[in-house]
Amino acid sequence: MNLEISSNLSNEVVQAIRRVVGPGRVELHEPTFNGNEWQYLKECLDSTYVSSVGKFVDQFEAEIANFTGAKYAISVVNGTAALQIALKLAGVKAGDEVLISALTFIATANAVTYCNATPHFVDCEERTLGMDVLKLREYLSSISSQQSGQCINKITGRVIRAVVPMHTFGHPSDIEGLTSIARDFNIVLVEDAAESLGSFYQGQHTGTFGLFGTLSFNGNKTITTGGGGAILTNSRALARHAKHLTTTAKIPHAWQFRHDEVGYNYRMPNINAALGCAQLEQLSTKLASKRELLRRYQAAFIDIEGVSLFLEPKGCQSNYWLQTLVLDKKHSKNLNSILETTNKIGLMTRPVWDPINSLTPYRNSPRMDLSSANLFSKVVINIPSSSGLV
């Protein structure tokens, strides 16, 4: 009987998705190249500036800053590198703790680890799939104390240096609440906006509220540079430092090679930036397509009981990077059946990440009660979301 219900729901989900995306194999998210990609790549090759320097890097950075409203954007090799450098410049030091959501891609935690700091896992809320602000405030009030203007974890004795909300699937977290927590507890706010290019919280672009925000242009993102990322900040000094650190900390000189600190080879190559410039020109169109795709999914799923589409939080405009189904709790046992049925016939779907605290490298990291994150990992499914589906 259970099996039958499960099978029925799986079939209904398949049919609903098929009504929107049509027949054949459909990826979860694939890029489309309908603009000047080819022209800019050709221009880049013809200039021979495919690597460290070139006009597309500067242009891409200017356009990212312009679109997001951040004063400065520094393009880098990927979103993980962007977050690592942002955390470093936000003052994260060896032995510190950094608050991150338990429900995020592992790169968020790894960037913390690269700073020799420890991720400290925070629970999520149903409304945003991002950090639960009320729960976090209560938790910090209980486990932390203020010492010389620093937030100390009373249990571990370590400094809680930064809080890194991630805007899940493009849906803005409760940034107002998090800004307020950061202020009240003397913790630096750094936004992992890897998934939320084109997402706004009360009209302001995600990634521009914290001291830094970071973006990703991986192949599965709303726009892509092949591999790439960016650091956003409103501070001129921090922007300069970020550029310096991500370009091996070389002191500018026509022929001398002098470096004044341990830097990183994290610049975005010009050829990847060329692709990005062409993609950026299509961003508004892609965002509109994603909203239209949501509308079509809503229509297709309207009569299916037990499953609903996740909608942007109130006051927010999401990029709907990944379209998201949420199963009613009582249907959570159907998750695997739906994943198996859809993937088997070439409709690519996936669950939300396993909570990172459940993964081997982070099993012993500090964490609060993560009951919501654990629940969401059993009821959330991403379905095909490419803007090209519209």
Place this chain on the structure above:
Amino acid sequence: MNLEISSNLSNEVVQAIRRVVGPGRVELHEPTFNGNEWQYLKECLDSTYVSSVGKFVDQFEAEIANFTGAKYAISVVNGTAALQIALKLAGVKAGDEVLISALTFIATANAVTYCNATPHFVDCEERTLGMDVLKLREYLSSISSQQSGQCINKITGRVIRAVVPMHTFGHPSDIEGLTSIARDFNIVLVEDAAESLGSFYQGQHTGTFGLFGTLSFNGNKTITTGGGGAILTNSRALARHAKHLTTTAKIPHAWQFRHDEVGYNYRMPNINAALGCAQLEQLSTKLASKRELLRRYQAAFIDIEGVSLFLEPKGCQSNYWLQTLVLDKKHSKNLNSILETTNKIGLMTRPVWDPINSLTPYRNSPRMDLSSANLFSKVVINIPSSSGLV
């Protein structure tokens, strides 16, 4: 009088270079794209696989392995990342020391630092511009002792875990001597072959003697992928581990996101690999051009006293990545004048790197006597070296 001599030598150098490269601005090293670059980039865009996966990554890795004779090649985002992962997999741990040449690009030292280890600087020899094997052996005999099969620095108490020769400007270091030191002192050999794609030591490709070798495909290298690098190894298990670590350590699964260790987002994007596949097809031609360029420089400089062209060490075939002038010691005072005169008129030249131990972040790192490295930094000049100059 001194000024006059200096000015004369500078002018002679300028005239000799001009005889080879002709008039106008000439870069130190710029790439040329004379093959299938267009076609492969277009194919890559048309496939939509520009990012994490795609056929060009696999093809590039197979062709790099084939060309170098390494059993396995793993393509990554740049040479620094390649070396960081190679060192990590070679067992370099926090608190270890790693022997590197004092004369190398700072990335060699930074890769050691990323492992939370300390670079320990080694002097160079005139014959190769690489590590001085005799001096290193004598030094290690004096400062190290063997404890439980590990090489311990008696002064710092730390383990000397690895030795990382760099094949300067493409000229193979004394690999036989270094292999023997590595064996005798229980130190792992990892080759930084960033500059030496196409360079052979007694018929065997550089980067294939150590447990790992690492390559770079930066825009200034013999062939380029925009930004990129590769890890070479003959061990299947290590190759698999390197691939795993550089692709976020994700356990393969159609929809689950599980990662079993702290990995890195270091894969080479498919679009960069597409460029690399086209470039690799021209590698032999480029190498031949570089040898012809050397021949032309030799003819142009034959009658100029006080300066000579650096030639490949005996038994080696160098890629002549950067053509190199060596001033007679008594002319070292002319270095700056030559650099200024050439760069001012658009003939890009540069000195060898400042010895890394002289740079702020590494001033306090352990080192042996570095008198040769210090001397070379005053007498070595790289001159325009692009294969396109022939």
